Each structure stands twice: as C-alpha cells, then as structure tokens.
Amino acid sequence: MAGPAFRRRLSALALVLAxxxxxxxxxxxxxxxPAERGPPVRLFTEEELARYGGEEEDQPIYMAVKGVVFxxxxxxxxxxxxxxxxxxxxxxxxxxxxxxxxxxxxxxxxTTGLTAEELExxxxxxxxxxxAKYPIVGYTARRILNEDGSPNLDFKPEDxxxxxxxxxx
Numbered sequence: 001m002a003g004p005a006f007r008r009r010l011s012a013l014a015l016v017l018a019x020x021x022x023x024x025x026x027x028x029x030x031x032x033x034p035a036e037r038g039p040p041v042r043l044f045t046e047e048e049l050a051r052y053g054g055e056e057e058d059q060p061i062y063m064a065v066k067g068v069v070f071x072x073x074x075x076x077x078x079x080x081x082x083x084x085x086x087x088x089x090x091x092x093x094x095x096x097x098x099x100x101x102x103x104x105x106x107x108x109x110x111t112t113g114l115t116a117e118e119l120e121x122x123x124x125x126x127x128x129x130x131x132a133k134y135p136i137v138g139y140t141a142r143r144i145l146n147e148d149g150s151p152n153l154d155f156k157p158e159d160x161x162x163x164x165x166x167x168x169x
Contacts, residue, residue, distance in 0.1 A: 042138035053090025067143035
C-alpha cells in the first residue's frame, strides 16, 4: 500500500497535469482552442486501475493504452464482464492492443521488442478507436513517476515515443 508521501506526490502531479490541460496550445496566428470541461485528470496506480476492470456492475470500466486511461463503459458489450475484450480492462494493455492479442503475457504497458508494424498499428488504434470513441479520465502513474514513486524530473511528454501532446490536451 502506498504511503502518505507517495499519495502527496501523486496529488501534486495530478494538479500539474490538470493545470497543463488548461493552458492554451495555439501556434502563431491561430486562436487557442476553447477549454473543454470534462472529468478531472487523475493519475492511476496499477492497483487503482485494477478496480475498474468491469467486474462490478455499478463501476465504470477503464483501460489504459500508452499510459492514457480511457472510460470504455459505453462499450460495455465489448469490455464488460464476460465480454470479448474484458481481458484488456483494469490495466495498461498497450502491448496487447499493438499485437491485437488477448494473451495474458501481452496485457502489459511494455512495448519492448514490438515491430514497426505493431507500433504503427498501436498508434492507429490509439487514435482512431480509443481517442475517437472514449473519454480520457486520467493517466497511469508509471508514465511520469519513477519506480520508487518519486517524480521523474526528466519526463517530457513530447519526448515520449508515439506521443503527441497537442492531441492529448
């Protein structure tokens, strides 16, 4: 179980992400996009995300791809208990999405060793399916924290592979 210091770090990082989401991102000569009001951005530990795996009838169903947590409840027939893609929920299933695999060994955030074709498929599904259909409710803590829970001071979203910050906020 995470201690109070870890929870404070998560809260501080969530605040930074929430504030960054409201910053104008207009290029020179373009009007800034109007701020969209949705649910607050939240950081999820693996344990927290696991609570939203579609097992509880009254809980939303969440899954993460590329560290972005989506609310896939509206696709309950695909992601709910006993549904074909339920194995993807309650975790970061980036590798499984890239490989189009439900093998438990592939249901992880780890993209090590994926082929260029699998990475291209991942980007395509991430953009055209998940970002197009489902609301973003948060991010996995692994994206911006070190293994010990401390902030990764070297983390720059724009430097992450297959990450486009202008599309996320």
